[in-house]
Amino acid sequence: MSLHDDPVLLRRKRLARLAKLGQRSGYFAFFIALIVFIIGFATSFTNAVAITLIVLLILGSFLLAPSIVLHHAVKAASDIDRQ
DSSP states (O other): OOOTTTTHHHHHHHHHHHHHHHHHHHHHHHHHHHHHHHHHHOOOOOHHHHHHHHHHHHHHHHHHHHHHHHHHHHHHHHHHHHH
C-alpha cells in the first residue's frame, strides 16, 4: 500500500507538516522575543517592550507546546508501524 492509497499515512504526513510549522513558528516567536529583550536591555526597557515580550512568549508557548506533543505522537505512530 502506498502513501497515496492509505488515508492514515496521508493524515500522519499532514499532521507532521503541521507539527513542523508549529515548532518553527514557536521557536521563531521565542527568537524574536530574545531580540526584543536585547534591544530593550540595551536601550530603554519601556512598557511597550515588556508587553511585546509577554505577547511573544505566550504566543510561542501556545504554538510550541502542542506542536512538540504532536511531533512525538506522529513519531511514535510511525515507530509502531515499523515494528
